[in-house]
Amino acid sequence: MKTLLIDIRHAEPEDAGGIAEVHVESWTGAYAGIIPHKALTRMLNRRGREWWASAISRAASVLVVEIDGLIAGYATVGRNRARELPQQGEIYELYIRPEYQGIGLGMRLFAAAREALADHGLDGLVVWALEDNDGALSFYRGAGGQDVAEGVEVFDAKALRKIAFIWN
Numbered sequence: 097m098k099t100l101l102i103d104i105r106h107a108e109p110e111d112a113g114g115i116a117e118v119h120v121e122s123w124t125g126a127y128a129g130i131i132p133h134k135a136l137t138r139m140l141n142r143r144g145r146e147w148w149a150s151a152i153s154r155a156a157s158v159l160v161v162e163i164d165g166l167i168a169g170y171a172t173v174g175r176n177r178a179r180e181l182p183q184q185g186e187i188y189e190l191y192i193r194p195e196y197q198g199i200g201l202g203m204r205l206f207a208a209a210r211e212a213l214a215d216h217g218l219d220g221l222v223v224w225a226l227e228d229n230d231g232a233l234s235f236y237r238g239a240g241g242q243d244v245a246e247g248v249e250v251f252d253a254k255a256l257r258k259i260a261f262i263w264n
């Protein structure tokens with residue numbers, strides 16, 4: 097039997113290519129048919145390997161899950177951007193490659209992201225998810241998040257509702 101080596105850690109600049117792949121695959125899987133095609137393509141094209149390398153070198157707030165040398169998921173964390181919510185931390189993004197979803201990696205990455213925010217001295221956290229993203233809503237409810245606020249995000253004139261989950 098093969099033992100898989102799973103590592104969750106802060107991203108290094110060399111991870112940029114792997115994260116860029118996860119970004120394209122997981123966003124396409126999650127949002128095709130929800131976010132208008134043109135807007136989604138534009139968002140994906142904006143971030144290639146260089147964009148990620150620069151994001152990683154600017155801030156220590158990108159985490160990755162690595163399985164036997166392959167980047168299987170990433171999360172970005174930092175200060176909460178929504179002034180109306182008192183929680184200090186935010187998980188901006190948390191994505192797992194489609195073929196690695198549903199085996200517990202998301203939950204482990206979520207726990208690591210929460211820990212990283214606490215290590216930065218940030219108390220409580222917020223995550224926003226699109227209301228049409230059923231998988232994400234079940235995931236955050238399952239992780240104990242309380243949905244406390246709603247917002248709207250507009251993509252090429254299509255307004256999509258989003259929900260804020262909080263943990264104190």
Ligand SMILES: CC(C)(COP(=O)(O)OP(=O)(O)OC[C@H]1O[C@@H](n2cnc3c(N)ncnc32)[C@H](O)[C@@H]1OP(=O)(O)O)[C@@H](O)C(=O)NCCC(=O)NCCS
Nearest residue numbers: 126191192197198199200201202203225231232234235238
């Ligand atoms: C949402 C996501 C991060 C979850 O990560 P994951 O590794 O697939 O989830 P896990 O295997 O850790 O599952 C943990 C729990 O979440 C729930 N869950 C995860 N994905 C789900 C889905 N697609 N539908 C329903 N429930 C889901 C399950 O209830 C599971 O609990 P269980 O162990 O009792 O079955 C991942 O599937 C993903 O990247 N999805 C696409 C992108 C996305 O929507 N990201 C979040 C944007 S805000």
